[in-house]
Amino acid sequence: MEFLPLFHNLRGARVLVVGGGEIALRKSRLLADAGAVLRVVAPEIGTELRELIDSSGGEQILRGYDEADVNGCVLIIAATDDEPLNAQVSADARQRGVPVNVVDAPALCSVIFPAIVDRSPLVIAVSSGGDAPVLARLIRAKLESWIPPTYGHLAGLAARFRHQVKNLFPNVQQRRAFWEDVFQGPIADRQLAGQGAEAERLLQAKIDGEAPSASGEVYLVGAGPGDPDLLTFKALRLMQQADVVLYDRLVAPAILELCRRDADRIYVGKQRADHALPQDQINQQLVALAKQGKRVVRLKGGDPFIFGRGGEEIEELAANGIPFQVVPGITAASGCAAYAGIPLTHRDYAQSVRFVTGHLKNNTTDLPWKDLVSPAQTLVFYMGLIGLPIICSELVKHGRSADTPAALIQQGTTTNQRVFTGTLANLPQLVAEHEVHAPTLVIVGEVVTLRDKLAWFEGAQSGV
């Protein structure tokens, strides 16, 4: 091991920074965050750095470096672009046995800055020993996405109960088992979901020896429109924790693959007029699984609250006292529009956008056609394929021009994406001609013409 990682307590300690530019600023920010008292020496010091020094109670010395500046400092940072000067600072520090870091010159350093993931009080440091800082930063980025921003709150929770737990279990092994259980179970889930009071209540109950409630939890997760890359960090994390996954027809296999390997997978997909499981049975199944203590992911295409009946599912959970979380997803309108090069709004063409269900209950009457034909409005029809001839003719009948541009986007954001553009007059014909099938999104409005300039995603490349 080239370097031993140690965490340095700098609260109230003086740290010398030689240099007044951008890099000095970056290092000074970190040092100030850790509570160090800055002494910055440079002939010129940038405005932002000056403000930082002032606000953190440090000192600025506007002149060239002097050996005596090192005195009284517990750490020295050389951040100038003057190599001989950096070498001089390093030599002075080493001679006095003070740790020194020279930016971008590992050979002159006795200490180096790691890439940091800050979930204070939990801090993760990654280092390549100065050989490949970019690699260390990439690892940091992976960790950032994997560890939720609120993870540090778990440490805070543990701190509040530490003494009680220590008194309860004098034995270290028992204590460790207790905390492992807390950090990997429903108590941690509550804390990470931003329900700190509930987490404390559960932890206190656990300490008091109350039987844990058998109840599991349901995560209603939006899986986005198809491209697995469009999942949120939170969706992925919960998918990897799940004991059971209930999924729809709309959820792409590549996304299902990302669920925990040994999770049970239950297909509850719905096809128009061919419901694999009626909605109330899905609701009941969610409740039953959670009551068995399972962590259940209910994975839905797009966003669970946009034509996803997510509201109905959690109503049932709430009525049964089952804890749940809802994770929003990228809805088909956003995903398909972006991947088809059709901005849903545009200053010149559309000042509003409207998401409409095309699943018509009684042929023509149940959509507010008059509202839908107002100009400068983009319409996005979900489930609009079957009713498309009616939708197009009603819009024209109520005053929208038959020449209004319109697009069909089939399996948007996936490698099978196909896009066909036309007008309200010929859209139904395009469906027949190209055998367009579900899931397909219909976008109506002038913005569709922008696709000619803005398309970037190739998909199946068979569209027009």
Ligand code: SAH
């Ligand atoms: N909750 C989902 C919508 C469910 S309704 C969401 O927020 O996206 C189902 C309809 O969504 C489909 O009939 C289709 O119109 C649309 N849809 C969903 N995913 C799609 C995709 N990848 N490409 C095109 N349309 C899609």
